[in-house]
Amino acid sequence: MHEVAVLLRDVWKSYKFGVEIVNVLKNVNAVFMRGEVIGIHGPSGSGKTTLLKIIAGLERPDRGEVIVCGYNLNLLDEVGLSMIRNSIVSYIPQDYGLIDSLTVFENVELPLLIAGVDKLSRLRRVSEVIKYIGLNGKEWLRPTRLSGGERQRVAIARALVTTPSVLLADEPTANLDWNNAIKVMELFKDIKKDFNTTIVIVTHDPRILEFVDRSLTMFEGTLKEITPKTY
Template structure:
C-alpha cells in the first residue's frame, strides 16, 4: 500500500512518563517513545517485565496521562481532552483488555459484555442485539448465562475480547493476552485477534513478553528500559 494512503489510528511523538516510587525516587517508565499504528494492522510489542509496556498501553487507552509528548488516538489528541472526553475515548474508540481481564466475576458472560453499552447509554433492545451478535462472532453463545468466575482462563480472555469489541472500537489494546494460557489456548486467542483485524480492519496492539505471540505480528517492536525499537 502507498504509505501516503495509510490511515494511522495511533500516532505518538516523543512520549515521556515517569512515576514516583514509595520512597520518592523517580522511575522513568517511558523515555521518548515514537510510535504509529495503521488501520487493520496487528502490532506486537515485545519486551521484558518492567520495560514500560503496560504504561504505554494505559496511556493509549486514556487511563494514564502523558507527561510530555503527543498522543493522537483515533484522530483525538489526548493532551487536549478533559476527563469526560477521555472516558468517551475509553468506551468507544479504544477497547482495552487488561492483563487480569478486568471482568466482573459475579456477573454473567452476557452482563459483562453488555457493560460498555450500558455506560454508553445504548437502549436495551439494541444492547441485547449487539451482545448476541458479538457473542456469536467470538463463539460464546453457549456460555452466556454462566457467571464469569466459573470460566477457564481461555474462556475469560474471550469474554474480555467480546466486551472490548462490543462498541466497535477502531483500536484493540491487549496486555499480555496469553500470559495465563497454555499453548493451545494462546494460539486460539491469537487467531481470534487476527480475524478481528481482518474482519473489522481494527488496529490491534498486543504487548507481551511471550515469544510465541510474535509470529502473528504484522510489525514487531521491542520495548527495552522505556524505549521502543522497530525489530
C-alpha cells in the first residue's frame, strides 16, 4: 500500500523586504510517500529552507494546503502544531541546532522532556537511539567536543527520538567532507529501511541526489520533479 506522507497543494509564501514583497514559494505542489527518500536540489535562496519549515509546521504558508500524515496543518493552532512537531515530523536545521551547554544525551532527550515522557522511558528511548546512531560512549560529552559528522548524528538522533514518520533534513551534508557526507546519506537510507520514514533532504550539492529515491529541483520558489516515479 502506498501511503501519502506529505501533500503540498498550491503553496505560496512571501516575505516583506521593506515595502517590497518577495515571493519565496510560488505554487508549490508535491506528494511524498511514506518511506520515500526525497532529494530537493536548488541554489541558495531558492526557498528550500522555507519549504521544509512549512512542512514542519514552523512557518505558515500564505496560501495553499499542507497535509502531513493526514493532518491539515492549516487547521491546527500553535498547540496542535507543536504536537505534530513532537510526534509526526522532525526538522533538522542546517546548523544542527544543538545546545552546547547540554550533553549529547541531554540534547537527544530534549524532545521527550518537552513531550512530557517519564524519566525511565526517556532513559530507555534515548539510549536506544544513541546506540542506533552509533554514538554510544559519547553520551556524556558536550557537542563542542565532537566532530562535524558526530554533531550531525546527534542532531539526527534528536530528530529520531520521537519516532517521526517524516524527517526533514536541511543541507545535512553542507558542513561535512565527502566521506562523512556519504556516511550521513547511508544513515538516512538505513532509517528509511528500518522505520519506513519519509525523509526529505534539501541540498545545494547535486552529488547527494545519487543517494535518494526521487529528486526534485527548486528554483526561485518553484518545485519541479527531475525523476518522476510511477506508482
